[in-house]
Amino acid sequence: MKINNKIIVNADDFGYSLSINEAIRLCFSAGYISKTTVMANMPAFEDAFNIAKANNFLLNVGLHLNLFEGTPLTEQMKNNTSFCDKNGIFHTGFHHSYKRLYLSKKDRVCAGIEIEAQILKYLQIGFLPNHIDSHHHIHTNLALVFTIIDLAKKYNFKSMRTIRNLLSSNERFMHAKLLYKKVINRFIRRSFVTTDWMGSYPDFSNNYQGKGTVEIMVHPIIKHEELIDEEYNAGVAYDYKFSDFKIYN
Numbered sequence: 001m002k003i004n005n006k007i008i009v010n011a012d013d014f015g016y017s018l019s020i021n022e023a024i025r026l027c028f029s030a031g032y033i034s035k036t037t038v039m040a041n042m043p044a045f046e047d048a049f050n051i052a053k054a055n056n057f058l059l060n061v062g063l064h065l066n067l068f069e070g071t072p073l074t075e076q077m078k079n080n081t082s083f084c085d086k087n088g089i090f091h092t093g094f095h096h097s098y099k100r101l102y103l104s105k106k107d108r109v110c111a112g113i114e115i116e117a118q119i120l121k122y123l124q125i126g127f128l129p130n131h132i133d134s135h136h137h138i139h140t141n142l143a144l145v146f147t148i149i150d151l152a153k154k155y156n157f158k159s160m161r162t163i164r165n166l167l168s169s170n171e172r173f174m175h176a177k178l179l180y181k182k183v184i185n186r187f188i189r190r191s192f193v194t195t196d197w198m199g200s201y202p203d204f205s206n207n208y209q210g211k212g213t214v215e216i217m218v219h220p221i222i223k224h225e226e227l228i229d230e231e232y233n234a235g236v237a238y239d240y241k242f243s244d245f246k247i248y249n
Contacts, residue, residue, distance in 0.1 A: 007034075007247055008195060008215045010161075012064055012135070014038040015048035023220035024048075026227055028057050032242040033218065037064035037133050040118040041073050049125050062131030063122045063157075065115055065148065067138050068092065073121060077114040082107045103143040112147045119155050133161035140184050153191055160192035161215060166199030166207045200231050201240055204247070216247065 011024045015038040027033040038048050038061055052058045069090050072078050078088030082103070085091045103111065123129065132152050133139065139148040140163040152160060162185045167178070188194060196212030204216050218229040220242070229240045 006213050008213070009033045009035070009218060009247070010062075010133070010215055011036040011218050011220050012133075013219055014052075014061065014064065015040070015042045015045040016069075017042070018044050018047060019222060020044070020220065021048050021051055023222045023227060025051050025055055026222070027218075027220050027242065028055060028060075030227065030242070031248070032227065032245070033220070035060045035062065035131065037062040037131065038122065038127070039064045039066045039070070039135065040121040041066055042070045045121075046125070049127065053126070058126070059128065059130065061127055062133065062159075063119065063127070063129075065118055065132065065134040065139060066090070067111060067114065067144075068135045072114050073117040074110075074114045076110045080107065080110040083111070083114075108143070108147060111144060112151065115144075115148060116151055119151060123155065129155050129157040131159045131161075132157045137161075137163065140188075142180075142184070145184060145187060149187065149191055158193055160188050160194060161217075162188055162194045162198045164199050164203065164217075166197050166203035166214070168207055201229055201245060201247075202231065202233075202238070218242075 009032065011027055011033045013020055014024050014036040015021065021044050024033070024036050038045060040063065052061050067083055067090060071089055072084065078084055082093070083090060134148070138144055139160070149160075163181045165181055165185065185194070195215040197208065197214040198217065199207070201216055201218060204214060208214055219231065221228050221230050223239065227242045229242060231238050231240065
């Protein structure tokens, strides 16, 4: 089974858990995915490195920045209630607030320290600065995009995921949102290699016209002994079998 060379299938959340690590390993083995991105602050990070090294896909692993789940690597972030709860654990408040557009100086500094710590942990274990993206697309939020771009350039990352732009016809008429996406992608493309298009498998199957390169973002899990891409829309989970994907030659 071979993936079209115009298409990158990237599995997010490597390192999130042992079960997700195993799902991603199996996806590589079956040829369902071409790359993955790993979460440096999550419990199965070291296991992810060992799996990638043992199964010869170390060069296909990028960094999946995370300010959304788990425990921060830095004390500054643990003590920053804009991102964490009273126990120093990331919460979802940032993702669902105006802070996606604007952060105080203190918040920006704490976020930058945490992001740099995740980059350093990723590099120090033995991964290379090939690609960078983020959990729940935090790197495309206006409040953080320039901080992340500057740090990714500092550590010589070569490519960065763009904001989702494989849009349905209905979404294309959301002019303000479309303009925001174009502006953010322009900033990213000034400094990094990118694909022309990015979206989930449903975005790809419904909207891709075959022109240009595309990244398909997937989230592998094992369910009922099947390899499943678990996607979310408006908070509802949808399961897609990798064996049913219509992207393989």
